[in-house]
Amino acid sequence: MSLATFKGGIHPPDKKELSKGRAISNTKPPKRVVIPLAQHIGAPCKLSVNVGQEVKKGEIIGAPEGFVSAPVHSSVSGKVIAIGEFPNAMGRMVTSVVIENDGKEEWTALKDNPDYMKLSSEELRGKVKDAGIVGMGGAAFPAHVKLSPPKEKPVDVVILNGAECEPYLTADYRLMIERPQEVVEGLKVLMKILGVNKGFIGIENNKPDAVEAMNNAASGESNIQVCALEVKYPQGAEKMLIKAAVGREVPPRGLPMDVGVVVHNIGTATAIYEAARYGKPLIERVVTVTGEGIKEPKNLMVKIGSLVSDLIEECGGFKSEAAKVISGGPMMGFALYSLDVPVTKGTSGILVLPEEEVVHAEEFGPCIRCGRCIDICPMGLMPSMLSVLSEKGFYEETKEYNLFDCFECGSCTYVCPSKRPIVQLVRLAKSLVKP
Amino acid sequence: MDTAKKEHQLIVSVSPHIKSEETTSRIMWSVNAALLPATVMGAYFFGPRAVFILVISIIASVLSEYIFQKSLNRKVSVNDGSAFLTGLLLGMNLPPSVPFYIPIIGSFVAVVITKQLFGGLGFNVFNPALIGRAFLLISFPKLMTIWKEPTAAFIQFDAKTTATPLGILKEEGVAKLMEVFGDNISLYTQLFVGHRAGSIGETSSIALLIGAAFLLYRGYISWHIPVSFLGTAALIAWIFGTKGALFTGDPIVHLFSGGMLLGAFFMATDYVTCPSVKKGQILFGIGCGFLTMLIRLKGGYPEGVMFAILIMNCFSPIIDRGFKTKVFGAKKETKESKK
Numbered sequence: 001m002s003l004a005t006f007k008g009g010i011h012p013p014d015k016k017e018l019s020k021g022r023a024i025s026n027t028k029p030p031k032r033v034v035i036p037l038a039q040h041i042g043a044p045c046k047l048s049v050n051v052g053q054e055v056k057k058g059e060i061i062g063a064p065e066g067f068v069s070a071p072v073h074s075s076v077s078g079k080v081i082a083i084g085e086f087p088n089a090m091g092r093m094v095t096s097v098v099i100e101n102d103g104k105e106e107w108t109a110l111k112d113n114p115d116y117m118k119l120s121s122e123e124l125r126g127k128v129k130d131a132g133i134v135g136m137g138g139a140a141f142p143a144h145v146k147l148s149p150p151k152e153k154p155v156d157v158v159i160l161n162g163a164e165c166e167p168y169l170t171a172d173y174r175l176m177i178e179r180p181q182e183v184v185e186g187l188k189v190l191m192k193i194l195g196v197n198k199g200f201i202g203i204e205n206n207k208p209d210a211v212e213a214m215n216n217a218a219s220g221e222s223n224i225q226v227c228a229l230e231v232k233y234p235q236g237a238e239k240m241l242i243k244a245a246v247g248r249e250v251p252p253r254g255l256p257m258d259v260g261v262v263v264h265n266i267g268t269a270t271a272i273y274e275a276a277r278y279g280k281p282l283i284e285r286v287v288t289v290t291g292e293g294i295k296e297p298k299n300l301m302v303k304i305g306s307l308v309s310d311l312i313e314e315c316g317g318f319k320s321e322a323a324k325v326i327s328g329g330p331m332m333g334f335a336l337y338s339l340d341v342p343v344t345k346g347t348s349g350i351l352v353l354p355e356e357e358v359v360h361a362e363e364f365g366p367c368i369r370c371g372r373c374i375d376i377c378p379m380g381l382m383p384s385m386l387s388v389l390s391e392k393g394f395y396e397e398t399k400e401y402n403l404f405d406c407f408e409c410g411s412c413t414y415v416c417p418s419k420r421p422i423v424q425l426v427r428l429a430k431s432l433v434k435p
Numbered sequence: 436m437d438t439a440k441k442e443h444q445l446i447v448s449v450s451p452h453i454k455s456e457e458t459t460s461r462i463m464w465s466v467n468a469a470l471l472p473a474t475v476m477g478a479y480f481f482g483p484r485a486v487f488i489l490v491i492s493i494i495a496s497v498l499s500e501y502i503f504q505k506s507l508n509r510k511v512s513v514n515d516g517s518a519f520l521t522g523l524l525l526g527m528n529l530p531p532s533v534p535f536y537i538p539i540i541g542s543f544v545a546v547v548i549t550k551q552l553f554g555g556l557g558f559n560v561f562n563p564a565l566i567g568r569a570f571l572l573i574s575f576p577k578l579m580t581i582w583k584e585p586t587a588a589f590i591q592f593d594a595k596t597t598a599t600p601l602g603i604l605k606e607e608g609v610a611k612l613m614e615v616f617g618d619n620i621s622l623y624t625q626l627f628v629g630h631r632a633g634s635i636g637e638t639s640s641i642a643l644l645i646g647a648a649f650l651l652y653r654g655y656i657s658w659h660i661p662v663s664f665l666g667t668a669a670l671i672a673w674i675f676g677t678k679g680a681l682f683t684g685d686p687i688v689h690l691f692s693g694g695m696l697l698g699a700f701f702m703a704t705d706y707v708t709c710p711s712v713k714k715g716q717i718l719f720g721i722g723c724g725f726l727t728m729l730i731r732l733k734g735g736y737p738e739g740v741m742f743a744i745l746i747m748n749c750f751s752p753i754i755d756r757g758f759k760t761k762v763f764g765a766k767k768e769t770k771e772s773k774k
Contacts, residue, residue, distance in 0.1 A: 249764040331451045369707050370711070374711050384711060424449045
């Protein structure tokens with residue numbers, strides 16, 4: 001039987017075997033955490049603590065500003081020792097709060113809700129918002145915004161994204177294996193908030209045990225369906241996932257809610273469950289630390305604000321040949337220039353590549369018009385034309401080739417035999433023309 | 436590496452951080468390799484003279500590219516195998532009896548004028564080897580149409596001059612072709628093996644098909660152009676192939692003679708000069724097939740593959756524009772949305 005999927009896509013080696021067998025483990029409590037006030041798409045938070053102030057675990061340290069924003073909480077109990085500009089994983093300087101961990105793990109008062117499913121959708125949405133939950137697959141879009149569709153866009157389907165199509169990463173996989181019930185409960189909360197009765201969980205078929213675990217967990221729920229998806233990058237891209245799971249195509253530059261769908265990541269679903277059930281804010285997440293350059297690949301439960309260097313140490317350090325460290329997956333992640341940057345809500349993995357796995361940005365060749373990028377572009381674009389036009393400075397003309405429909409998945413650059421930096425040329429054009 | 440680690444000198448670059456192992460030069464050398472069976476058969480049937488022409492052609496092509504790039508202070512790219520491929524294809528498209536300077540002139544026209552002067556690999560409008568051959572055919576019509584009988588005796592230098600099957604078909608009709616080759620079965624067998632007069636690398640259908648199968652299997656070419664090219668040609672050959680009677684033509688003779696297979700699998704599929712969009716490639720192939728048969732049946736030349744591909748090369752950019760891919764999620768364009 002052919003599995004549900006989309007048109008195009010690539011098959012990079014998935015390399016998940018490095019870390020997929022490692023159960024989620026806790027890290028040593030960090031000595032200090034650096035928590036950026038802007039971890040999400042949207043307005044940065046307003047600082048709500050002072051230097052010297054004692055904070056508890058789960059206490060708000062940054063209050064949301066505006067609708068598209070999400071509060072930030074302390075991930076440890078301790079004392080605020082500094083507030084200032086610190087670099088994040090993308091290399092930008094962002095206002096961050098540095099808290100020294102007193103190791104007491106004292107929680108701020110949380111409201112327990114054993115009967116959370118009896119709460120109104122309004123109350124549940126409020127809990128998601130107060131918990132500061134954002135999309136944990138990497139984009140970090142505030143979750144409550146997706147859960148507030150305007151009236152003219154009725155939503156009838158919620159899809160949980162368990163594709164985890166980026167090579168190497170196994171954080172969502174471990175959650176599905178270890179905490180399938182929480183994932184299902186999270187999905188139920190999402191469905192309740194949106195008032196829909198169709199829920200899907202899309203999982204790439206290279207994780208048959210996760211498909212099985214989720215099927216078992218959802219066996220009592222007649223309105224939740226687990227879909228095994230073809231293993232293909234970028235199967236976990238929102239639009240591709242929706243196409244595969246329910247056969248709907250999000251219009252160009254539209255949102256999933258234009259076709260009545262809301263998509264959330266597996267990690268986000270468990271965070272939403274915890275927010276609904278225990279009132280727990282998003283202060284920790286699963287991070288896959290992996291790659292051929294790390295001694296012991298692991299899936300770690302990491303406190304937001306922990307430094308990447310702490311995680312590397314937790315995993316036995318580098319093998320001698322470690323050459324590149326990436327926040328996120330190898331296809332869309334960011335290469336770090338420093339290890340002293342914090343894990344944020346959107347950090348799904350830390351990937352350490354040894355010298356021999358690093359593809360150097362060597363001189364690239366001319367486009368030979370082989371058409372590989374056109375055949376695999378999941379968005380149906382012509383990346384070859386985009387790259388040639390951008391390279392020659394015809395930026396305006398790139399719009400004729402639908403420049404702004406590119407979501408920079410990197411598939412074209414992966415397959416290009418001339419090793420052209422197609423995505424980068426697309427980013428260049430995007431930065432120079434108006435949509 | 437150790438020092439780099441100590442100082443945390445990490446490599447920073449933009450995503451994606453992994454890339455496939457496919458490279459331009461690997462593709463080019465694979466195509467060269469795919470032409471090996473046909474080259475060997477050419478050498479077998481036409482002897483040392485054919486090998487000599489092929490070697491001259493390849494050396495002249497590679498040297499032309501090297502000298503051109505060196506003298507313009509450009510990066511020398513002869514290692515990518517594309518100049519080698521142009522030389523090999525040009526040589527395979529020449530009669531085995533041509534004098535040594537013919538492949539040299541052809542290579543210069545192919546590599547320098549057709550490819551490098553248009554901006555080098557990726558920017559040429561026309562297939563370089565075919566322009567090289569077209570130039571030679573027009574400039575040296577006599578030399579380019581002297582065909583030798585295949586001998587399969589490696590040291591025989593004075594092979595008899597003869598006509599190609601397409602030449603016979605054009606001048607004297609199908610009856611004469613049968614007379615020369617005996618019966619149908621014998622004709623097909625000879626064409627299949629390659630025991631016939633023709634250009635060095637075009638005669639052995641089986642060898643060309645083996646190479647083509649390799650390229651298809653490796654995904655270096657797709658079925659779109661060869662199938663539409665050969666399908667159209669076969670259809671036209673069947674319908675109009677016999678003078679004065681419809682639907683009685685012999686498509687097999689047409690497919691397995693001349694440069695049809697070499698052209699359809701190895702020249703029309705040249706990435707640079709064919710459309711990049713698959714749907715457009717089908718139209719391109721149909722055009723090639725149609726023009727080939729138009730020239731073969733109605734034109735002045737017995738063979739039309741070369742001109743057909745060159746003419747269709749002109750259309751590649753516009754075909755790509757016309758068959759622009761549909762953006763994911765886009766509705767069919769209406770007049771209003773086109774604005």
